[in-house]
Amino acid sequence: MKKTVWGVLSTARIGVNKVIPALMQSDEIRVKGIASRDATAARATADKLGLDAAYGSYQDLIADPEIEVIYNPLPNHLHVPLTLEAARAGKHVLCEKPMALNAAEIEQLTEVAQSVHIMEAFMVRHSLQWLEARRLIREGGIGTPRIIQSQFSYNNTDPANIRNKVEWGGGGLMDIGCYPIVAGRFFFEADPVRVMALISRDKTFGTDILTSGLLDFGEGRQLTFAVSTALAPAQSVTVYGDKARLSLSIPFNQPPDAPQVITIDDGQTFIGGTAVTHTLQPSNQYQLMGEAFSRAVRGEAPLPYGIQDAALNMRIIDALFRSETSGHWEAVTA
Known part of the structure; x- marks a missing residue:
């Protein structure tokens, strides 16, 4: 080769x-x-x-x-x-x-x-964990997927860090908000038609330090997410269907030397007694x-994934920023 x-x-x-x-x-x-x-x-x-x-x-x-x-x-x-x-x-x-x-x-x-x-x-779209999770969803493992909820955060107060420079495209939505957006597109296998955002900005940096978003994918499918550059580190993705929910362990920053776990739970017991886990061997999503x-x-x-896919990701982010100003739903324009 x-x-x-x-x-x-x-x-x-x-x-x-x-x-x-x-x-x-x-x-x-x-x-x-x-x-x-x-x-x-x-x-x-x-x-x-x-x-x-x-x-x-x-x-x-x-x-x-x-x-x-x-x-x-x-x-x-x-x-x-x-x-x-x-x-x-x-x-x-x-x-x-x-x-x-x-x-x-x-x-x-x-x-x-x-x-x-x-x-x-x-890199997440090439992750074996994400690919297996999508396969399980396609095969009806959670019924019809309706809601995806995601959270991603870290705490970075360094004024010299590029993530805190608004003129360089810093801020939570650009840096990590793009991951929940991609998760919605990946697992719903569809694109949002309209979005709404609530954004809080740092008074010194001008960057968004806390952004929550609601994306309407049509046909009763919704993505809700929250990202922050000023909270304790955490990350999650859960896909809710009419039969069960699917959760990914460490969905974004998967360690390449640790097993990757997918959990499906039909919620029949509130303490997780009906949860079924699918464990994948370690792999490196960047590789x-x-x-x-x-x-x-x-x-x-x-x-x-080509240029048009990247352009759509940016149109979604653009619409979320427009919603910050308008306070209303914003269409994801072509």
């Missing part, structure tokens, strides 16, 4: 701590090098990870003819500009979520996406995501 050759833009922690080590475990991927605007930092990080190449600028990595795929974990406001630059150079791009600051910005990528693959890096993208690059499989 020919390995796809990857390069990484920036020494961002998500890449260094999670994505690059996961990609390096794969027999289908070779991570050649990493770029930084600081050549010394790039070299130190490359040495730490055992990568061959270090680039003193993003442009040097993009110009490397051996690099086929670029992973872009830069701050949100640099997602589209650097993805566009890489795509114009003929590189396929796996870009961290959210792919843009708004849906209109993503439109810049539409033309180049005709010649290269561009995918938003929602699975990288391999799925690599297979699309090699022409062995279709691209799982």
Whole structure:
């Protein structure tokens, strides 16, 4: 099997701590090098990870003819500009979520996406836990799914952190609110038609530190979620059907070395006596995501999620922000 050759833009922690080590475990991927605007930092990080190449600028990595795929974990406001630059150079791009600051910005990528693959890096959609949960729902394991409830939070008060910079696309909805939104689309296998949000903002940062959302998927299907950058760490996803409810253990930040558990409970006893658990062996969702993208690059499989999918995710987020101002339901516009 020919390995796809990857390069990484920036020494961002998500890449260094999670994505690059996961990609390096794969027999289908070779991570050649990493770029930084600081050549010394790039070299130190490359040495730490055992990568061959270090680039003193993003442009040097993009110009490397051996690099086929670029992973872009830069701050949100640099997602589209650097993805566009890489795509114009003929590189396929796996870009961290959210792919843009708004849906209109993503439109810049539409033309180049005709010649290269561009995918938003929602690793959860490649998770064996999520895939198995969806299979169980499809087979009627909870009856007809009607409600999805999700919560995701952490407490980050560092003013220098990119998540607290509103001009860089920081805040809870952009950083982690996108995960419950994707969960709704993934498990309902549908898209919301209208949304409503309640948002509280930090008086200093200007970012949303507590956001609750209600998404109407039509046909009596609803997603409710709450995300925060100022609460104790927690995360949950539960799908409620007319026969039972399904819950995921650690739905977003699954440890790659721990079993993954799905629980289905028909609620006949309030203390969980009727709960049935499905346990999956450990797996790395970042590795699975990288391999799925690599297979699309090699022409062995279709691209799982493209630009239009990323644009829809952003249109949903845009509508939630509009609801903050209007105080009303907002349509998810095309």
